[in-house]
Amino acid sequence: MAPRLFQAAFGALAAAWLLAAAPAVAQASEQAVKAAFIPKFTRYVEFPPAMQPGTGQPYYLCIIGRDPFGQQIDRAAASETVDGHAVAVRRFADTSPAAVAGCHIAFVAGADDRATVAMLITLRRQPTLTITDARSGKARGMIHFALVEGRVRFNIDNMDAAQRGVGISSRLLALAVQVKQ
């Protein structure tokens, strides 16, 4: 009985670990990929002239709300240089600070979909490339990450981007799972 129980207990434990650990491992690599992707988007996006950084000024990559990436995205951004401009990461709790107006790219993850949508609406005042993640909720920015067949892919709402004055390179559009024109 004891070994059986032990076996059962061990099996249950193992299964529980597996169930718990598998998403965790997937989560880690998935977030790393997204952290690597987000600074790269800068290169494939065209901002209106008023929004473009001045000489010596960086592109601002803002993480608004929850930050699922941590240091990974800081490292990825540090290695990125777009037309001589660095990519600087800024973190905000929400869209209320005035500094949000300087964001070129914003990864938005609210506490829930409502909060995310509210922040996205706020950001629509300005030409900022908004990015959301399916893992965070159903609210969609211009680029919306999704996991397809175990790989990190993204959808692009090119119509929204175009309305905000953000031009997305066709090369990037070619990589998208789905493009909303």
Next chain:
Amino acid sequence: MKRIVARTAGWFRNLPSAITAALVVAVVLAAGTAIILQSEASYREQKSEETQVQAGILAASIVAAVDFGDAAAAQEAAEAMRVNRQVRGVSIYDRDGNRIAGFRRDGRTPLPTLAASRAFVSPGIVAEAPILRGRQQIGTVRLGTDRQPLDTRVGRYAVIGLLVLMAALLVTVLGVAQAMLRRANRELEARAAALGAANTELNHQIDERAKAEEQLRQAQKMQALGQLTGGIAHDFNNLLTVIQGSADMLRRPNLKEDRRTRFAEAIVEASGRAAALTGQLLAFARRQPLQPEVIDVNAMIRGMTDLLDRTLGERFAIHTDLSNETCLVEADRAQLASAVLNIAVNARDAMPDGGTLSIATQRVHEETGYMVAICVTDTGTGMDAETIARAMEPFFTTKAAGKGTGLGLSQVYGFASQSGGDLRIDSVAGEGTTVHILLPCSDAAPPAAIEQSPGETRAARIGAVLMVEDNEEVGEFAEALLRELGHAVTRARSGAEALEAAAERPFDVVLTDVVMPGMSGIELADQLHLLQPTLPVVLTTGYSDEIASFGAGGRPVLLKPYRLEALAKVLDDALAGANNEKARET
């Protein structure tokens, strides 16, 4: 430049055409090969550029895919290259040289790294293009293409090769043809040269022959001249014997009147015969100036029958058969009569035992038009062919020495041909001879009957005569004759002198010699005509080329030697004509 081209062209001309053709063929073949090689090289270059461009395009289109590590997107882009059948394979490597996408058409396992792929030598054309994100290389694209399939290329080059070969063949054929043409030309030139030599030789022979013929002719001429001079000498000696003998007799004192008269008559007669002889000579030489008049041949022959009867004698019967069809002829009456008489005498001599002489006239049509034929036929011995052939030669005679001059038929022939007619002889040995005198018909008006009133006497008219003669003796003699006739004579010794005299005082008539040094009688007559158009001029000559050639210009001609009566008559006629003219003018 032009000189260089000319020199090159000349150099080529001098080359044997076969060598030239071979050179051209070599050049054409070399050019063809060069074209093929050049074409192949440029094809390779073009293909490699094309491949490079394709690789570049692919690299540019997958920047984002590689950047985002999206192998599937990169693979999609690579697969799109499959459409191009010439693409053998595509490999896309990431920043680290690891293959992330691509395909191989041959289905073999692709090499996993860029380094391994680079180490492998591909048979096709391979291009590499960096995948650049900004200035940063984030990967590499390798694209291999097939060259055009060999058979396609070979086909293409075969067309060029065929064209080149055909050009070479054409040049070869042309070269061979040219060479053959040149050889033919050379042969032709050689033949032409041979022909030229033969021609030169022939010309030389012709010259030689002409020279030989000329020498022969000269010899014959000399022979004829000897015959002629011999004949003349013989006849003249006879006549001179008579004249000299008679003159000697006349110089004897105490000669009776009747004998004196007989010797003088003998001299006159002999001189007349001598004159007739020279006249015949000139007629043969066709130099005698004829004085043609319109003659009714039938009437003339009728008038001659009595004369012929007397001449031939009683053993001969004369028979005439005169055609009514005959026409008028234009000829010298005296010459024609003499010709008929001559033939009649020949006929008599051919009939030693007597016979019949027939004279017939008829109109015949010859090539040159209608003619009158006077046919004199005898029933004598006839002639053989050789005799007929020589009958018209001067001084050829079958008669015994002293019986004939040999000038008869030749004189007749000369007269007939000078009058535009001909002389023909038909004869059969033993059966007789017919001689035809052919004279052209004349369309001139028939001779008007001369009206002579019986009471009128033609008294000799006397006038002032300008006599021009360069020969002193003849001049003196003529002057004496003219004075004897009662004329007032002024003598000039040249044309110039005569013109001076004519300008000084008026004359009624001019009697001038034709052949004179300086101005000839005819020239003088022309000058005088300009000076005094009505002044009659009488020409006198023994022989004159100018008169024979051009005629006397309508002026009367007094032939030397002339008799006193002839001189009196011609001057009388000239004076009468001048008077008539004056009368008409007034």
